[in-house]
Amino acid sequence: MARVHQRVANQRADFLHKLTTSLIKTHDAVCTEDLSVKGLARTKLAKSVLDASMGTLRWQLAYKGQWYGTHVVAVDRFCPSTQLCHDCGVKNEHLALADRLWVCPHCGVLHDRDLNAALNIRDEGLRLLAACPAEGLNACGRAVRPPMAAGPVEARIPRL
Ligand SMILES: [Zn+2]
Numbered sequence: 001m002a003r004v005h006q007r008v009a010n011q012r013a014d015f016l017h018k019l020t021t022s023l024i025k026t027h028d029a030v031c032t033e034d035l036s037v038k039g040l041a042r043t044k045l046a047k048s049v050l051d052a053s054m055g056t057l058r059w060q061l062a063y064k065g066q067w068y069g070t071h072v073v074a075v076d077r078f079c080p081s082t083q084l085c086h087d088c089g090v091k092n093e094h095l096a097l098a099d100r101l102w103v104c105p106h107c108g109v110l111h112d113r114d115l116n117a118a119l120n121i122r123d124e125g126l127r128l129l130a131a132c133p134a135e136g137l138n139a140c141g142r143a144v145r146p147p148m149a150a151g152p153v154e155a156r157i158p159r160l
Contacts, residue, residue: 016053020060029071030061031125033117036077073125081120082113 023030037055040046058074065072075081083091090106100113 012053016056016060020057020064024061024064024068024070024072027070029073029126029129030065031073031075031122032058032061033079033081033121034074034077071129073128075121075124075128079121079124081117081124084116084120085109085111086116086119086123 035054037049037058040049040054043049061072064070080091083093083095085092085104085107087109088104088107090104092102092105095102095113101110102113103110
């Protein structure tokens with residue numbers, strides 16, 4: 001039984017390493033949502049969150065981003081990425097977790113919930129990245145790297 005568990009763990013680690021390395025090496029910037037993985041692990045979504053190794057995924061993206069010079073931006077978890085219509089920007093506050101597809105009440109566009117959220121996270125991440133005045137500085141002009149770290153761009157840029 002222990003060997004079976006070890007095999008599953010190895011497969012999961014192998015998948016995550018291949019995925020994060022591929023994302024970092026093939027993109028100039030990767031935008032993620034700054035989810036509270038520990039908080040989600042205490043909800044009814046715990047099994048899904050822990051099975052997906054979200055914390056490990058974000059950690060690997062952050063350090064591999066520094067290795068390869070890829071911007072990794074964490075968008076604030078309170079950014080309403082799911083509720084905002086990607087086409088017109090109107091916020092749909094009546095969206096329930098079960099609504100996988102929804103129609104914007106303002107412009108009438110049909111949205112896939114996850115795709116719409118991903119597009120909003122990408123746009124917000126790129127906006128934050130553009131607001132960063134220089135590499136290694138955050139939007140307020142403060143250094144974002146630990147003093148001894150020599151390498152490309154910081155993993156997290158605070159929300160303005
Ligand atoms: Zn709309």
